[in-house]
Amino acid sequence: MRIGVLIASFNRKEKTMACIQGLMDQKLPEDIQLEIHLTDDASPDGTAEAVSKAFPTANVYHGNGHYYWAGGMRNSWKNALTSQPDYYLLLNDDVLLLDDAIARLVACNRQYYQENNKYAISVGPTKDKQTGKVSYGGRNLVSKYRPQYFLVYSDDQYIECDLGDGNIMLVPSAVSDKVGILSDEWTHGIADHDYTYRAKKAGFSLIAAPGFYGYCTYDKGKGWKSGNVKLTDRIKYLYSPTGLQYKEYLTYIRRYYPYDLPLSFLKLWTKTLFPFVYDAFKKEPS
Structure with missing residues (x-):
């Protein structure tokens, strides 16, 4: 079984290198193989060159400086499609994976299919390394009429969700074949939430897998510029x-x-x- 790992990077070489090293350190069953697809958006810090040198098996693509996150992920996904993997793993380059993350995520996805006879996107919750709190993962809406939602989490069972973050997101090829890849309507953010909505509308499920799968600091900031900014x-x-x-x-x-x-x-x-x-x-x- 092959998994196409999709990554986008820009100008944070150390984090990107650590993320890919986390992929190399995965404890995987013998039947799972990873194919890394990284799109670097013209990073001035030499990210693409460093990755190519340290990880020669990784497929590295070059953006024009205007891809942003969604564009970089689309480019990685388009290139991964050519090898027709069984799964696509969306992975933020600032995630430090636990060494059993991918094996557990695949096992959870298989379990859901066996129990429900239905394909699902599986989201792997992350936590902040300093606070220990959930930082990204699956989310449920407070109301279907408003864009307000909360992170869901369970230690021991998967939870069905309304939408999910693309920091660690496993997409079966059956989903991608029907839904496609991230929409080109979105430049940077929004694309992952939109994708999970589209997948659910197409008849697939979305689940937050049990436990944590990696470390990732919430970096969205407060969402506005203060009054002392021009x-x-x-x-x-x-x-x-x-x-x-x-x-x-x-x-x-x-x-x-x-x-x-x-x-x-x-x-x-x-x-x-x-x-x-x-x-x-x-x-x-x-």
């Missing part, structure tokens, strides 16, 4: 692919949470024009 910079952040992703985010809201569109629009502009409101009252990302 207005021009706050507006740039509003439209930035690595900021609030204004146009793409509203497209996402319109598609999946249409009743929340007016409120989401208002929140984006409040964060930008009146950030003191969030500075004073908001503590968590939204």
Whole structure:
């Protein structure tokens, strides 16, 4: 059985190298083989060259500096399709995998299929190394009408989810064959959540596998620029692919949470024009 591992990187060589070393250190059953597909988006720190030298079996592709996360992952996925692996593993390059992570994730995916006769995407929860708290994984909605959700976790059983983070995400080829790859509508974020929604709409399941599968620090920040930042910079952040992703985010809201569109629009502009409101009252990302 072959797994195409999909990674995107930009300018954090040490983390990317550590992530790939974690793949090399996996304790795998004899029937599992990994194929690494890394798209480096023109990193000035020499990430692509370092990976090619240290891990000659890895397939390294070169972006133009404008791929961002979703574009890099799409490129890795497109290249992985040619070898027709049994699974695709989406992996963030800042994840440090536990050495049994992939074996457990595959076993959980197989278990779900055997028990339900249905293919599922399996998300592997990660935790923050310092706090020990869940950082990424499967999520369930507070309400189907609003983009508010919470991370789910169990030590000993899988949990069905509404959407999932692409930090550690195992996608069976049967899902990819029907759903395709990450949509080119998304530049950076959103793409993983959109993919899990599309997969569920196509009749597949989404589960958070039991236990933890790696370490990954939550790095999204607070979700707005404070009032001491110049207005021009706050507006740039509003439209930035690595900021609030204004146009793409509203497209996402319109598609999946249409009743929340007016409120989401208002929140984006409040964060930008009146950030003191969030500075004073908001503590968590939204």
